Amino acid sequence: MSDDRIILGAAAIPEPDKDWLAAVERLPIASVWQGGHVLPPSQTGEAITRLALMTAWTERVRVGTGVLPLPLYQPVVVAKQLADLDSRSGGRVSVGLGVGGEFRQEFEAVGVPLDERGARTDEAMEVLRLLWRGGPARHRGRFFRLDDVELRPVRPPGAGAPGMRPGGPPLLVSGRKRPAMRRAARLGDGWMPYLVSPDAYARSVRAIEEEAWEAGRDLAGFEWMMYLYCSIRRDGDRARDDVAGFLGSAYGDKPGAMLDRIAPAGTPEEVAARLQQYVDAGVRHFVIAPAAPADTLEVVTLAAREVLPRLSLPVRGGTP
Missing domain, CATH: 3.20.20.30 (Luciferase-like domain)
Known part of the structure; x- marks a missing residue:
């Protein structure tokens, strides 16, 4: 356990807002977060869309999903989306994730059995890390298969632009x-x-x-x-x-x-x-x-x- 310091983040509730985020960046705040479901009963946004907005509308703070219901997503697509956002943000992205399950209709709509959500999350985390490691990736799992595919995150323009951090965002x-x-x-x-x-x-x-x-x-x-x-x-x-x-x-x-x-x-x-x-x-x-x-x-x-x-x-x- 790190004993270095106590730090503070903030959730952009109810929705990410450009002026709100600008004000938060002037405070001693280290991170901003927003999550979101796919088909919740209320009119709210989706986690990766919100993350993209926060990435574009901030300059200093770490930005994260709080949280991404990972079993609802195909992990190869998520790996690409998050890698590109991490690259564009200068390595500021973090991935808060969970198994979801509050809204059964979400799982039924995307064809994922509710009782598989834990196992799918574990395997999806392995797939994300494998693709973010770089080079050809092979995976034979219960839910996902990769045959010598390689993820190539976009590198932002400009001299010295860092691109995605080695190993990808933290999970x-x-x-x-x-x-x-x-x-x-x-x-x-x-x-x-x-x-x-x-x-x-x-x-x-x-x-x-x-x-x-x-x-x-x-x-x-x-x-x-x-x-x-x-x-x-x-x-x-x-x-x-x-x-x-x-x-x-x-x-x-x-x-x-x-x-x-x-x-x-x-x-x-x-x-x-x-x-x-x-x-x-x-x-x-x-x-x-x-x-x-x-x-x-x-x-x-x-x-x-x-x-x-x-x-x-x-x-x-x-x-x-």
């Missing part, structure tokens, strides 16, 4: 259950769960470390992230109302106590205290997802300017 696994933790430990470059408490995050860290040890994998450089729905306001009651309205309906008749554990809300001081619990549990990169119907830039600004400076790394061995 950051999202989820909340043990299979997702196993996937992160064995195949991922990082862990980015959502809607989990600090205690649950700490348990996931231990589970991933155990899985990696069993697989003989060194987790040096592994990214410990958290996609965190929250609201931060000068008026703490308004922030709590934001979260209750944004997420409460998903939890039936008992949202209050549950939301308090998994979606911090309140003043900067109150939210900083909650985020410190996640830091103590192992989080080093927060993606702040404003759980609010309006003024989301205020949430991100307060997170960057007033919450982040209050966070500190755990003291270990007498030094921070």
Whole structure:
């Protein structure tokens, strides 16, 4: 686990917006994220389309999918799309991915059995890495076959343009259950769960470390992230109302106590205290997802300017 620093990202909710992204790039924000389903019940965008917009509309920050429901996609096409975006952005792309499953109709529409989504995700991650490695690629899997094909990412014009980074973008696994933790430990470059408490995050860290040890994998450089729905306001009651309205309906008749554990809300001081619990549990990169119907830039600004400076790394061995 990296102990170097705590960094902050932001989710471009509800949709990527050029002016919003420009404002975020002026803040001490390291990354911006957006995901999206193919056929959700609401009118929202698609993950790679949104990623392309964020790539074009930013200059400095890392840009990522938060998250891409990978089993819905043919991995060779995704490998090409992401490679080209990484090349065009100067190596700023990251791939938050998950298995999906919230909307059965998506899987039926693209011809992917819902019960295959985990196995397809694992194999798709292998295909992405194989194609991004460069040179002729061969693969014989349960779902995909490659016969000496080669991916050649576009190289942007201009002297010294770096092109796609060696090995391609990092693959950051999202989820909340043990299979997702196993996937992160064995195949991922990082862990980015959502809607989990600090205690649950700490348990996931231990589970991933155990899985990696069993697989003989060194987790040096592994990214410990958290996609965190929250609201931060000068008026703490308004922030709590934001979260209750944004997420409460998903939890039936008992949202209050549950939301308090998994979606911090309140003043900067109150939210900083909650985020410190996640830091103590192992989080080093927060993606702040404003759980609010309006003024989301205020949430991100307060997170960057007033919450982040209050966070500190755990003291270990007498030094921070």
